[in-house]
Amino acid sequence: MNISELSLRRPVLALVLNILIVLFGLIGFKSLGVRDYPAIDPPNISVRTAYPGASAAIIESEITEPLEKAINGIAGVKNITSTSSSGTSNINVEFDLSIDLESAANDVRDKVSQAERNLPPDIDGKPVVSKADATSEPILSMTVQSNTRNSLQMTEYANNVLVERLQTIPGVSGIQIWGEKRYAMRVWLNPSKMQSLQISGNDIQSALARENVELPAGKITGNATELSVRTFGRLNTEAEFNELIVKNVNGTDIRLQDVAEVVLGPENDETILKGNGVPMIALAVVPQPGSNYVSIADEFYKRLEQIKKEMPADVNVQIGLDQTRFIRKSILEVRETLMLAFLLVVMIIYAFFRDWIIAIRPLIDIPVSLIGSFFIMYLMGFSINVLSLLAIVLATGLVVDDGIVVTENIFKKMERGMNRYQAALEGSKEIYFAVIATSITLAVVFLPIIFLEGFVGRLFREFGIVVAGAVLISAFVSLTLTPVLNVKLARKNATEHPWLYRKTEPFFRWLENSYQRALERFMRIRWVAFLIVVACVAAILWVGGNLQSELAPMEDRSQFRVQMTAPEGTSFEAMDNHVNRVTDLMLDSVDERDLVLSVTSPGFTGSGNANTGFVRVTLTPPTERTRSQSEIVKKVNKNLSKFNQVRAVTIEEQTISLNRRGGQPVAFVIQNNDFNKLTKVLPQLLDAAKQSKILMNADVDLKFNRPELSIEVDRLRASQLGVSISDVSQTLQMAYSNRRLGYFMKEGKQYQVMAQMTRDYRNEPGDLRQLFVRNNRGELISMDNLVSINETTTPPTIYHFNRYKSATISAGLQPGYTIGDGIKEMERLTKGVLDDSFSTALSGSSRDFKESSSNISFAFLLALALIFLILAAQFESFIDPLIIMLTVPLALAGAVISLSIFGHTLNIFSQIGIIMLIGLVTKNGILIVEFANQSREKGMGKLEAVVHSAAQRFRPILMTSLAMALGALPLALSLGAAATSRIPLGVVIVGGILFALVLTLFVIPAMYSYLSSKRRSSFDQKMADAS
Secondary structure, eight states: OOHHHHHHHOHHHHHHHHHHHHHHHHHHHHTOOBOSSOOOOOOEEEEEEEOTTOOHHHHIIIIIHHHHHHHTTSTTEEEEEEEEETTEEEEEEEEOTTSOHHHHHHHHHHHHHHHGGGSOTTSSSOOEEESSOTTBOOSEEEEEEESSOOHHHHHHHIIIIIIHHHTTSTTEEEEEEETOOOEEEEEEEOHHHHHHTTOOHHHHHHHHHHHSOOOEEEEEEOSSOEEEEEOOOOOOSHHHHHTOEEEEETTEEEEHHHHEEEEEEESOOSOEEEETTEEEEEEEEEEOTTOOHHHHHHHHHHHHHHHHHHSOTTEEEEEEEETHHHHHHHHHHHHHHHHHHHHHHHHHHHHHHOOHHHHHHHHTHHHHHHHHHHHHHHHTTOOBOHHHHHHHHHHHHHHHHHHHHHHHHHHHHHHTTOOHHHHHHHHHHHHHHHHHHHHHHHHHHTHHHHHOOHHHHHHHHHHHHHHHHHHHHHHHHHHHHHHHHHHHTOOSSTTOOOHHHHHHHHHHHHHHHHHHHHHHHHHHTTTHHHHHHHHHHHHHHHHHHTSOBOSSOOOOOSEEEEEEEOOTTOOHHHHHHHHHHHHHHHHHHOTTEEEEEEEESOGGGOOOOSSEEEEEEEEOOGGGOSSOHHHHHHHHHHHHTTOOSSEEEEEOOOSSOGGGBOSOSEEEEEEOSOHHHHHHHHHHHHHHHHHOSSEEEEEESOOOOEEEEEEEEOHHHHHHTTOOHHHHHHHHHHHHSOEEEEEEEETTEEEEEEEEEOGGGSSSGGGGGGOEEEOTTSOEEEGGGTEEEEEEEEOSEEEEETTEEEEEEEEEEOTTOOHHHHHHHHHHHHHTTOOTTOEEEEOHHHHHHHHHHHHHHHHHHHHHHHHHHHHHHHHTOSHHHHHHHTHHHHHHHHHHHHHHHTTOOBOHHHHHHHHHHHHHHHHHHHHHHHHHHHHHHTTOOHHHHHHHHHHHHHHHHHHHHHHHHHHHHHHHTOOSGGGGGGHHHHHHHHHHHHHHHHHHHHHHHHHHHHHOOOOOOOHHHHHHHHO
16 A cells, blocks of 8 residues: 555544644744855864064064964865964965864963963963954944044944944954044153153153052951952053153153153044045944855844834934845845745646646645745754745646646546546555656755865755755645545536636647647657767867856855955055045945045054055945946946055955955965065066966965064173173063053943054154163163164065965956956966965965866766666666656756856756756656557557657646746846845746657657566566466
8 A cells, every 4th residue: 555545544643744744844934044155164163373573584483383383283274374464464364164262272382372382472362262254244334433533432332332232242253443543652752852851651651660560459357347458550541641650861851742642543544434525433244254245234223222222312324335235135035936946846836737626736745845945944954045045936836746647647637537536546556666766866966965065065955955855745735635636626527627727728729739740750760869869969069168267156145345464564655545546436436435445554454564455335225226337347347447545446246155254356466485486476477467368457465565664682782781682682672562551440441551652753764873872881872873774675464374475366357258267268378377385375255166066067967967877776777877868868957058148157067967857857757658558558559659658747847847947937037126135046947948848758668669668567466487
């Protein structure tokens, strides 16, 4: 007894089982989170160490190297990248996707704490380990401005009120403050006064260390009470610092105000943020790797509403950037597509059955299967995202197939005069094997996807499991509920039909007969089938080989940014002028702008240089403008070429990228531990990349031209004068490096005390002569007597990629070229230039693309092999599956030709479609071959059996193919800015299925007649013969 027979005997059981599927599905749906794409971000841990005043070379050798060496031994590390720049070391550790973020962070912390004893003793605090990718982009930003407060007061308000509220949102890694101006007690030293009063920098440093201190003093305990003792030794105001006694010389007190000016000012003067050209500050939310952006945004807006109630009247906030608006729009559009697909499938089924009572039976499959798949998503820990919803859109056309085939077969039996119980039993039993075979085949197509490694595996896993789950549920529904409904909802008289049916049935009969006649004629020249298959394979190789490839098509996200870099050594003031000019250009030339945010020398990048900046342009929604984002960017690129003093590059965000890294699409890493070799080849490669017709705006991150003063101490002379090298170094550090000399308290918060020469005394190299060092006899010695000064150039930042010294050449793409073309071009350019001592790698979007393309081909071949083996097991033959598999080249030819005609690329979405096609088109082959085999067992000849079965199955094949194609049609026609990336998926499925449908109906019968072996007698028959 099979499951269909059991359901017909116990209809209530069948109904209850299906109700349970719906019930669990609804429970699952309620518990699912919402995000843009599945969590594909690998765990990223960043280690940041500050060492103010140190050059890039010192940072590299004394901080980055020891830390990298320690971190290198951790299991599961995929990549270690680092930047060593003046004052800071940034190390980014990327782990494999399978590693847990928390355990990765703990492993890194352990190794860093072990390595701390190898670091310089005077570094500014310990290395900071955080759960974030150092290069990741924020998902939300909010501008904060006031008419009455200055940027120092605004920063204080943001730090004390806003950051504390927003930082605790689950999934947030940190809050960056753009344009931050933290309070600091600035001690501006005057070397002329210091010399005249015989005061050195070290005197001031030791006075502050001695006088600005607060230590716990314990408690006094009596018989009945105890009192805690607290000594107030901290200096907190400008007046207190000014009155500080530095030294007593011959009975005269020398106070700090006598040799320096103490001002409550900003810790970092060299950064500024402007919104539409007006100075302000902004808070940017950086997510943890793998966190849910939509839930972060929901909580952010909830807390913002609460903050607004308590906000002072003079402070106003405005949302500057919200990446989740696009996510929500995207998901809304997929939901609309789902409704459209459902309607189209309903229409096609009704068009074929022309009777609502019959058409409703297979349609029950759709809600039960789709709602049931939500429970599978819940069990697997998936979320509602663009890919899982796409899977449900495509499943709409697929899940109805089994119901159509079962209903159509039962319907035919009833038309021949069988009673409805007999027809339901016989019809479902006859089709039982074909339904199981087609459903398992379709589910198995997605099995290789589940085994894919890396982020592509994560992306496709949700898609594959949702489609496979929905199809398997639909097979169960069509073998349990559909036969029962065919009995319960059947008309009393099966041969009595509605008016529409009677009017249109002659057309369908004519269609079937015409097909049968055409097939009979084709079978006379059936050798042509071989030519058709060869032509299809040739089309796949030729057309498919010429298709461009990329990770995913670019979508209109209503935003882009301009990244600017000026020549090394550019001052903050000059850089700010460049940024202002680009901001003015955006305000004047981009009418569709909503907000233009600009940041000059952002402090959070950790480069320590003032020569960088960016302008982020948020556009109005696509419905409110005539030009697309890419058209605006193209126009901006033309205008930016007029800026010669600064290198400006426009960056659009990739549709799918790991950890939301910003940057140009092509990023090619060159590694070599010999710095001189890198220095030699980089100019050649950069020139070649700039002349390329495929790449544009090529640049390299490793520069060698930062101006530097190289100071050499005359050791012999210093020894004779009683001065140590450390005295010289400390004096220079005190004068120029903005060094921290302690802390002070302001309104319950701790801020830094920082000392530096006033600007007048550090304008040019000759100012070094005004510095004095105290020797061991207490005399002041001029720095001029001890050192020689040379002007040289040095790299501002030293990069490592997996512990090798590295340089990354990044470039944009000329219009009409994709990321695949860009990578090929870079590989071509480096071929003749780099010798064997160099190694190359890809970074950013380029690496994501390369990983995805290598994985997909493996999945495709494995899917073919698995389907062949499963069909062989089901048909107990190695020949029949081969005949069925001939549908695959027919469909693939249709897919690549459709992509070529409509100008689409090979990308993640079109590749998903191609893998799906294998399962979809083999369904038609299975139906024809299975029925031909059954007909031959009833005694028909090979040719007669295949023509008869093809004609018999013509209507369900036509119906299921059109249902699948129309289910995917809304994707191919996707309208709306968020839909661009999904169009290739729809095009592949619609084109592939329709192309294969026409050819399958002729090629498969012809191939069956050539290849099908003689029918073997069954095992039971052999046993009977033997006895």
